[in-house]
Amino acid sequence: DAKTTQPNSMESNEEEPVHLPCNHSTISGTDYIHWYRQLPSQGPEYVIHGLTSNVNNRMASLAIAEDRKSSTLILHRATLRDAAVYYCILRTRTGSQGNLIFGKGTKLSVKP
Amino acid sequence: GAVVSQHPSWVICKSGTSVKIECRSLDFQATTMFWYRQFPKQSLMLMATSNEGSKATYEQGVEKDKFLINHASLTLSTLTVTSAHPEDSSFYICSARDISRETQYFGPGTRLLVL
Numbered sequence: 001d002a003k004t005t006q007p008n009s010m011e012s013n014e015e016e017p018v019h020l021p022c023n024h025s026t027i028s029g030t031d032y033i034h035w036y037r038q039l040p041s042q043g044p045e046y047v048i049h050g051l052t053s054n055v056n057n058r059m060a061s062l063a064i065a066e067d068r069k070s071s072t073l074i075l076h077r078a079t080l081r082d083a084a085v086y087y088c089i090l091r092t093r094t095g096s097q098g099n100l101i102f103g104k105g106t107k108l109s110v111k112p
Numbered sequence: 113g114a115v116v117s118q119h120p121s122w123v124i125c126k127s128g129t130s131v132k133i134e135c136r137s138l139d140f141q142a143t144t145m146f147w148y149r150q151f152p153k154q155s156l157m158l159m160a161t162s163n164e165g166s167k168a169t170y171e172q173g174v175e176k177d178k179f180l181i182n183h184a185s186l187t188l189s190t191l192t193v194t195s196a197h198p199e200d201s202s203f204y205i206c207s208a209r210d211i212s213r214e215t216q217y218f219g220p221g222t223r224l225l226v227l
């Protein structure tokens with residue numbers, strides 16, 4: 001699986017939007033972009049994933065650059081419960097193959 | 113979202129004993145399950161991938177005879193840490209892939225402390 005680069009940490013104020021960047025310059029045409037987050041002492045939680053087009057769900061939005069070499073996870077209004085480590089992961093869509101390999105992620109702090 | 117459960121949520125055991133951790137997908141069938149390990153302040157590390165009805169595939173550096181994985185059904189996988197030692201103390205997290213949705217879901221994790 002191709003590698004991703006994320007900032008180690010970011011800070012946000014409560015109720016403000018948060019943009020979490022991810023660079024994946026070596027992404028291949030069959031790689032999906034997945035985002036997970038992990039709250040302290042819990043297993044990772046699925047947030048969103050996409051291939052080429054921007055994606056929206058109840059948790060977040062995913063903006064994917066036209067060349068697909070970067071993407072941004074957008075939390076529209078951060079809450080204290082959004083404080084977590086956010087992981088951007090590429091996974092090849094090959095049926096039973098393509099494991100999720102975690103990097104270091106971005107630790108998001110949310111200030112009240 | 114889909115639910116993956118793990119049992120137990122935490123366990124303390126003596127050195128030399130074996131510990132079994134169960135992972136269940138509660139509302140979907142998972143032909144593929146994964147086991148991860150996470151040490152404090154570190155990211156998740158993939159230990160092995162298991163497919164229902166076949167032998168698990170272990171990542172480099174993970175001892176298959178020490179970490180026994182059984183994926184007996186489409187909703188259950190177990191990880192047995194055999195002859196546990198203090199250095200095996202960690203946070204063990206399972207994951208199951210929902211093929212129908214191309215999404216992987218994670219369990220809440222099992223914290224193992226070996227004394």
